Amino acid sequence: MRFLSSKRKRQLQRCRRQIRLRRLISSVAKIKGWPCQQDGSSQNDKGIRSGLDLPEDIFWYIHALMPLRDAARAACVSHAFLQSWRCYPYLIFSKEVLGLEENAFREAEITRDLISKVDHILQRHSGIGVKKLKLDFLSATNVDSSSIDSWLHRAVTPGIEELTLKLPLDSNAEYSFPCSLLSNRNANSIRDLQLSFCAIRSTVDLGCLRTLTTLYLYSVRITGSELECLLSNSLSLEWLTMVGCKEIVWLKIPCLLKRLHSLRVNECKMLKVIESYAPNLSTICFSGHVVQMLGSLQVKTLKMSCFHQCNILRYAGTKLLCIVPNVEELRISSRAEIVNTPIVPGKFLCLKRLHISLGGNAFSPTYDYISLVSFLDASPSLETFVLIISQDRMKHASVFGDSAQLRQMPEHRHDTLKKFKIYGFCSAKSLVDLTCHILETTSSLKRVKLDTSYGYARCYASGRCYPYYTEQIMEARNAVLAVETYIMGKVPPTVKFNLVQPCSRCRALVP
Secondary structure, X not given: OOOOOXXXXXXXXXOHHHHHHHHHHHHHHHHHOOOXXXXXXXXXXXXXXXXXXXXXXXXXXXXXXXXXXXXHHHHOOOHXXXXXXXXXXXXXXXXXXXXXXXXXXXXXXXHHHHHHHHHHHHHOOOOOOOOEEEEEOOOOOOOOHHHHHHHHHHHOOOOOOEEEEEOOHHHOOOOEOOHHHHOHHHHHOOOEEEEXXXXXXXXXXXXXXXXXOEEEEEOOEOOHHHHHHHHHOOOOOOEEEEEOOOOOOEEEEOOOOOOOOEEEEEOOOOOOEEEEOOOOOOXXXXXXXXXXXXXXXXXXXXXXXXXXXXXXXXXXXXXXXXXXXXXXXXXXXXXXOOOOOOOOOXXXXXXXXXXXXXXXXXXXXXXXXXXXXXXXXXXXXXXXXXXXXXXXXXXXXXXXXXXXOOOOOOOOOOOOOOEEEEEOOOOEHHHHHHHHHXXXXXXXXXXXXXXXXXXXXXXXXXXXXXXXXXXXXXXXXXXXXXXXXXXXXXXXXXXEEEEEOOOHHHHOOOO
8 A cells, every 4th residue: 555556646636625535524424422333334435435436445445544543533434444444554553643641549540551452452353554553651550561562562563664652751661562563574665763761681582674764762771692692683774772771781882783873872870882894883872871982983972961070171182082083063052060071182183073061060150251261272173062950050250250360361262163153141240252263263253142041032932931040140140241242242243143132021030
């Protein structure tokens, strides 16, 4: 059904308006409450088929376009729809899809209803033609392992392309996913595999997952050796995501994964080493404690969120140069108290975009923002520099309370930088120093944006104001005054300058 001939496609285009039948069927089923027809010669069935006058493959194709609940209602109207319902390709089960309302006092009842509906549908499904199976039980309370096994063996059949299994949050990943399901013929079609809150153990039972392009593991119990076996059988893998997989200590990616281009690893607390030999891995997104990176890395985009790492900027300036020498985009986030950025010993020759996000406890009153100039000096190709500052109150010495002159470093030039943005701009003297330095030593600048609204400029668009503290409103005023006093006069006429501040309603809250 998925791949139609050109003739069939033309027929389908001529009949597009008739696809609205699914809405009609849904409303009729609700109003009339018709039961399933057992006789293919019923008046309802004749009316629908004669009105459409479509070949059976397109008739089934239209049915497959309907959401699961509408498709089920359609099967209660027509015997023809009932036949295609037994081969319905997109089986997506969750309490939202099945219309089970959220109620904290009925969690157990909702779980029973969800299990009952999934059982009822899958017992009547032929198992033929399933393209997508999604079992979302994240918010359920308890699901028996035998039921999960039964559903998977019923629906995971040759031809399946997407499989998602999300088990309850309180299940402690005790259910062991049956790897034998993905062997032989089943392994030849699966493209997307997403598993949450389960375990993967018998990876030796896996077949060659030659079509698998996306692998997503969330809170899955799997060891490094078991994962390596899984990856070695997935030669077409392009995206690998691992979140909260606590048993992984050493993540090893073999050179066989020639198509892998994106790796995301978040909060895998036991992870110590990432070793990759995938030749085309271009993007790594990492969150957690800093780990050792080994292998042959040709990474172009690196995003690191190390919220509890106090020396993340030092690590980035001294270690990353050897690990990812060809990086073009670097994003660093930290919420721990940081130390001044050291002098970078080498050059990021290819770095074009640098994003640094600091927040939480990162703001020691002694941190010197102008020390970030060392990153700019080490990036001769840098075009975009974005600094994001998230703080409840400004702890640094204000430019208005410091009698010292603004620092100047004319020997440090950055003549490739085109865009410079600071979100959460404040009146800290060292931040004003950094801004003035960039304006005075960068001849290539085209755009500068200073946002004093703590990143909450969305109240302009939504009409609803962010609940600022009084101190934040006062500091935003000081930041605007610092810009007008020390910065505006240094902005070249060729630069598009944008100063963002809290909206007029927010500013009026503090007299």
